[in-house]
Amino acid sequence: MSGQNEHAHTIVGPRVYVVILFALLVGTALTVWASFVDLGFWNPIIALAIATTKATLVVLYFMHIRYSSRLTMLTVAAGVFMFLALVGMTLADYFSRAWGSW
Amino acid sequence: MSDNTAHDARPPYLRHHFNSVEQQADTSTFAMWLFLLTEVMFFGGLFTAYLIYRNWYYPAFVAASHQLNVVWGATNTLVLIFSSFTMAMGVWCAETRRRKGLVLCLSLTFILGLGFLGIKTIEYREKIEKHHVPGFHYSMQSFLDPQSDPEVYAEYQDKPLQPDMAVHTEVYFSLYFLMTGMHALHMIIGIGILGFMILRARAGAYTSGHVTFVENFGLYWHFVDIIWIYLFALLYLISRHA
Numbered sequence: 001m002s003g004q005n006e007h008a009h010t011i012v013g014p015r016v017y018v019v020i021l022f023a024l025l026v027g028t029a030l031t032v033w034a035s036f037v038d039l040g041f042w043n044p045i046i047a048l049a050i051a052t053t054k055a056t057l058v059v060l061y062f063m064h065i066r067y068s069s070r071l072t073m074l075t076v077a078a079g080v081f082m083f084l085a086l087v088g089m090t091l092a093d094y095f096s097r098a099w100g101s102w
Numbered sequence: 103m104s105d106n107t108a109h110d111a112r113p114p115y116l117r118h119h120f121n122s123v124e125q126q127a128d129t130s131t132f133a134m135w136l137f138l139l140t141e142v143m144f145f146g147g148l149f150t151a152y153l154i155y156r157n158w159y160y161p162a163f164v165a166a167s168h169q170l171n172v173v174w175g176a177t178n179t180l181v182l183i184f185s186s187f188t189m190a191m192g193v194w195c196a197e198t199r200r201r202k203g204l205v206l207c208l209s210l211t212f213i214l215g216l217g218f219l220g221i222k223t224i225e226y227r228e229k230i231e232k233h234h235v236p237g238f239h240y241s242m243q244s245f246l247d248p249q250s251d252p253e254v255y256a257e258y259q260d261k262p263l264q265p266d267m268a269v270h271t272e273v274y275f276s277l278y279f280l281m282t283g284m285h286a287l288h289m290i291i292g293i294g295i296l297g298f299m300i301l302r303a304r305a306g307a308y309t310s311g312h313v314t315f316v317e318n319f320g321l322y323w324h325f326v327d328i329i330w331i332y333l334f335a336l337l338y339l340i341s342r343h344a
Contacts, residue, residue: 009127011197012190021187028183032176035339044340051335055328062190062324072131079139083146087153094154 010067020061027054115312127314134318138325145329148284152277152336159270160344161263165245166274167341168258169234171225175338178221179330185214186327193320196313201306204316208300211323215293222286229275236276242268258342281333288326295319 031050039046060066065076113123120126156163192207232251233241244251245268248260263271299319302308308316 009124009197011194013194014191017187017190017194020190021183024183024186025180028176028179031335031339032172035172035342038343040343043343047335047339048332051331054331058186058324058328058331062186062327063321068131069128071128072135075132075135075139079135079142082139083142086143087146087150090150091153095157 012064016061020057023057024054130314130318134321148281155273159273162267162270163274164341164344165260165263166271168254168260170338172338174221174225175334178218179334181214181218182327182330185211186324189320189323193317196308196316199309201309204303204309205300208296208303212293212296215289219289234275236272240272245271278337285329285333292323292326
C-alpha cells in the first residue's frame with residue numbers, strides 16, 4: 001500500500017541540509033561583519049535583509065516548503081502576507097498620524 | 103471500534119477517519135503550519151511594539167542596546183543554526199529509518215538547546231548585576247553617566263542621555279526581556295519535548311514509517327530558530343552605529 005504514498009512525500013537529504021547550514025553560517029558572519037561597518041541608514045536595512053534571507057532558506061529547505069504541497073505553500077504565503085499587512089498597516093498608522101507627537 | 107479484517111491494508115498508525123497515510127500526513131502538516139501562523143502573529147505583535155518604541159525613544163534604544171554583547175548574541179545564533187541542522191538531519195534519519203542516527207541527532211539538538219539557554223543565562227545575569235532588569239531596582243546609571251560603565255564605554259563612547267530620555271531605556275529592557283524571554287520559553291518547551299522524543303526514539307517509535315511527530319516538532323524548532331534570527335538582528339545588531 002505504501003507504493004503510491006512514498007513518492008508523494010519528498011525526503012530531503014543531508015547534502016541539501018549541509019549546503020543550507022553553510023549558507024546560514026555565512027549569512028551570520030556577514031551580518032555580524034556588516035554591523036561593525038558604519039553604513040548609517042543602511043545598517044538596519046542590511047541586517048533585516050540578511051535575516052530575511054536566512055529565514056527564507058530555513059523555511060524553504062529545513063521546513064521543506066520548497067518540496068511541499070500547494071496547500072502548505074499557500075498557507076505559508078498567506079501567513080507572510082497577513083503578517084506584512086498587519087505590521088505594515090500598524091506602522092503606517094503610527095508614523096503618519098502620531099509622528100513627532102511624543 | 104476498529105475493524106481489522108476490513109482494513110488489514112492499513113498501517114496501525116493510520117487513524118480511521120483518514121483515507122490514506124498521505125492524507126493524514128498532509129492534514130497534520132497543514133494543522134502544524136496553522137499553529138505556527140498563530141505564533142507568527144504573537145511574535146509579530148512584539149516585533150511591531152519594538153519597532154514603534156524604537157522610533158519613539160530612539161536615543162534610549164540605541165544606548166540600551168549597546169549593553170548587549172554581540173559576541174554572545176552571535177555565538178547563540180550559531181548554536182541555534184547548528185541545532186536546526188541537527189534537527190533537520192533527525193527528520194531525515196526518521197524518514198530513512200535510522201534509529202541510532204535519529205537518537206544521536208535529537209540528543210545533539212537537545213544539548214545545543216541547553217547550550218543556548220546557558221549562554222542566555224550568562225547574559226541575563228549580567229543585566230541583573232547591572233540593575234538593568236525593569237522594576238523597582240532599575241538603574242539608569244549606565245545611561246546618565248556612560249563612563250561609569252567602562253567596558254561598554256570603551257566600545258561605543260556613548261554620550262550621556264538626558265534623564266527624561268534615559269528613563270525610556272527601561273522600555274528597551276522590558277521589550278528585551280519580554281521577547282527573549284518568550285523565545286527562551288519556547289526553547290524550554292522544545293527541549294522538554296525533545297527529551298520525551300529521545301526516549302521514544304530509542305524504543306524505535308519514529309523509525310517504523312510514522313514520522314509525523316518528528317517532522318512537526320522539526321517545524322516548531324526551526325520556527326523558534328527563525329524568531330531568534332530576527333531577535334539577533336533587531337536587538338543586537340541594528341543599533342551599533344547610530
